[in-house]
Amino acid sequence: MDAAGTMQSMARRWFPNVYEGWVVVGSSALVTLLIGASFYYGFGVFFTDIIAEFGWSVAATALAFSLRSEIGGLAAPFVGLGIDRYGARRVMIGGVLVAAAGVVGLSYIQSIVQFYAAMIVIAIGSSACGGQAGLAAIATWFDRRRALAMSISTLGGGVAGILVVGIAWLVEEFGWRIALRVLVVGMLLVGVTFSAQIRSRPRAHHQPMDGQDYFEVDGTAAPLGIMWGAPTWEVVRSRTFIFCGLAMIAISFATTGLLVHQVSYIETRLHVPKSAAAFTITIYTMTSIVGRIGLGMLGDRIAKRALIAGCAALIGSGILVLTFATSYWQAVAGIALVAPGFGGTIPLRPAMMAEYFGTKHFGTVSGVASLMNTTGGALGPWTIGLIVDVTGEYLLGWYLAAGVALLAVPLVLLARPPRALIERYRAEAAADEARAGAPPPPLLVE
Numbered sequence: 001m002d003a004a005g006t007m008q009s010m011a012r013r014w015f016p017n018v019y020e021g022w023v024v025v026g027s028s029a030l031v032t033l034l035i036g037a038s039f040y041y042g043f044g045v046f047f048t049d050i051i052a053e054f055g056w057s058v059a060a061t062a063l064a065f066s067l068r069s070e071i072g073g074l075a076a077p078f079v080g081l082g083i084d085r086y087g088a089r090r091v092m093i094g095g096v097l098v099a100a101a102g103v104v105g106l107s108y109i110q111s112i113v114q115f116y117a118a119m120i121v122i123a124i125g126s127s128a129c130g131g132q133a134g135l136a137a138i139a140t141w142f143d144r145r146r147a148l149a150m151s152i153s154t155l156g157g158g159v160a161g162i163l164v165v166g167i168a169w170l171v172e173e174f175g176w177r178i179a180l181r182v183l184v185v186g187m188l189l190v191g192v193t194f195s196a197q198i199r200s201r202p203r204a205h206h207q208p209m210d211g212q213d214y215f216e217v218d219g220t221a222a223p224l225g226i227m228w229g230a231p232t233w234e235v236v237r238s239r240t241f242i243f244c245g246l247a248m249i250a251i252s253f254a255t256t257g258l259l260v261h262q263v264s265y266i267e268t269r270l271h272v273p274k275s276a277a278a279f280t281i282t283i284y285t286m287t288s289i290v291g292r293i294g295l296g297m298l299g300d301r302i303a304k305r306a307l308i309a310g311c312a313a314l315i316g317s318g319i320l321v322l323t324f325a326t327s328y329w330q331a332v333a334g335i336a337l338v339a340p341g342f343g344g345t346i347p348l349r350p351a352m353m354a355e356y357f358g359t360k361h362f363g364t365v366s367g368v369a370s371l372m373n374t375t376g377g378a379l380g381p382w383t384i385g386l387i388v389d390v391t392g393e394y395l396l397g398w399y400l401a402a403g404v405a406l407l408a409v410p411l412v413l414l415a416r417p418p419r420a421l422i423e424r425y426r427a428e429a430a431a432d433e434a435r436a437g438a439p440p441p442p443l444l445v446e
Contacts (some may be wrong), residue, residue, distance in 0.1 A: 019141075021149065035191075039099070077364060083137075092128065092134070132370055151293050244305075247415065253383075296348070310344075353366055357421075
């Protein structure tokens with residue numbers, strides 16, 4: 001057994017009476033904490049320092065963050081194939097190592113070409129070790145409580161905002177290059193250790209799905225644990241997937257654009273210190289926990305597309321509040337309005353994908369969905385940065401971001417459940433189980 005397998009076995013021995021799905025959830029949350037602090041939220045802290053050292057334009061610098069998003073998105077389908085073929089654990093550990101190598105390279109850059117190259121390496125690594133692999137594994141461990149489990153796993157991204165203040169302090173005290181090298185140490189220690197605890201549910205696992213036996217659906221006993229799923233080629237051609245993907249592009253355009261430019265905007269427009277501007281990232285991520293947990297719990301009871309539409313409305317409204325802010329605390333109010341909407345979309349999107357299209361090919365399907373999501377994430381920062389270069393201010397950029405976010409409301413409402421597809425592939429999976437000799441389940445209702 002390799003070292004990663006040994007660490008995984010140790011985790012099962014430490015928590016013998018805990019449903020292993022929750023161990024996977026907790027480990028995924030910790031890796032998400034690391035990735036969120038290091039790559040998603042934390043990089044905004046380095047923005048103005050890199051511009052100050054090299055004299056690059058806002059658009060040219062923001063383009064590197066767009067490349068990070070788009071390359072990560074392009075890698076996502078291949079990461080998904082890797083998850084389905086080799087398992088989430090191997091993919092995540094490899095991603096941590098690649099991302100760490102990219103951050104080391106970034107700390108030594110001397111030109112914009114090197115800057116872009118380092119961000120591309122980081123994008124590939126973070127795509128492999130980010131939320132995609134963890135959520136793909138979690139989807140196989142939960143059915144009735146899937147949205148809740150996914151929302152808990154994303155809490156690491158919310159708590160990550162706390163670490164951004166520490167990253168800002170490192171940058172101010174030691175410079176951005178040393179700060180990046182310190183991040184690498186944490187990435188390797190935390191990332192590899194907890195990635196080793198993440199795996200998809202084995203077919204014959206001794207614990208019942210959700211840690212429970214069976215539950216009642218429409219008055220009949222339904223077995224938990226039958227893995228079903230529509231083929232990826234059929235999923236991506238469906239009307240449901242297309243509308244959902246377009247909505248996610250719009251939401252990601254707005255939220256990623258805000259996150260990349262947020263610290264710089266507040267620092268320069270409202271004339272506050274970097275640490276105070278960076279603290280708004282902490283507020284953003286901590287407030288997003290309300291959406292991650294609250295909407296995640298509701299997602300197991302209420303139509304997920306309706307909740308995502310509400311999230312998009314919050315995001316668009318919050319950006320408009322930020323646009324007209326004339327004080328630090330008015331800006332904070334706008335950010336605190338955006339954050340729950342952003343946080344809610346993180347567990348709801350993959351939970352909706354698993355509900356609509358199954359878990360059999362979830363890694364690949366979620367990878368294609370991530371590509372669409374990161375397309376918006378790539379366009380947002382670059383477009384807003386270009387508007388700043390041309391107009392000298394953020395006003396039009398924030399108007400555009402708010403409008404695009406609000407466009408997601410009707411788009412996601414059009415993403416209705418593909419009922420014929422669900423019924424067909426569930427029936428096929430049940431028939432396969434019956435042919436394999438699975439005994440009929442007893443009627444056990446909670």
